[in-house]
Amino acid sequence: NAGVTQTPKFQVLKTGQSMTLQCAQDMNHNSMYWYRQDPGMGLRLIYYSASEGTTDKGEVPNGYNVSRLNKREFSLRLESAAPSQTSVYFCASGRGTTSSYNEQFFGPGTRLTVL
Amino acid sequence: KQEVTQIPAALSVPEGENLVLNCSFTDSAIYNLQWFRQDPGKGLTSLLLIQSSQREQTSGRLNASLDKSSGRSTLYIAASQPGDSATYLCALGPDSSYKLIFGSGTRLLVRP
Helix, strand or coil, X not given: CCCEEEEXXXXXXXXXXXXXXXXXXXXXXXXXXXXXXXXXXXXXXXXXXXXXCCCEECCCCCCEEEEECCCCEEEEEECCCCHHHCEXXXXXXXXXXXXXXCCEEECCCEEEEEC | CCCEECCCCEEEEECCCCEEEEEEECCCCCCXXXXXXXXXXXXEEEEEEEECCCCEEEECCEEEEEECCCCEEEEEECCCCHHHCEEEEEEEECCCXXXXXXXXXXXXXXXX
């Protein structure tokens, strides 16, 4: 099993450009997540999908949109990139069928720079 | 608002030492607590998950405990090795929403 995979690994954008970060998991997990990690701010939840067909906002959703394409795939879109979105983005999936046993597994991350 | 704190921010120990990493939280009503390690430039690796009804979990040289009444979890690492050098993060599930709230991590260096 590949676990959680993310593409691309690195990306440089100019202000105003758009892009989509791709995430896929092969563990048959129901829930999927997008986080960003910034120095001094830790990991913060952007959006999550508790199950196929549902998405919800996390702590820092502004400037982002998500799509739960199917059970395996969860994409994150930046419509008009801003320098404040320079960060490392992590996708995760959760194997729990109940929230108390929802162990999360993370992908390797996408390092995004917005100039 | 739930807050998660990890102190110290950095720790350096000689190889072979037993050590404890700390994680504290402000609201005892949690669903679970998960410990991760993160190597530089890499993603997070899940180490242990403790459900709210449990007091501890063990995996190899690692033991994690949970005391909700005192708002504290500890990660015990026995016989530390240089390969244990990494940043250790705790994260808790505050409610039934499947979300996690992360601490800022403890950066561990195990010296040969």
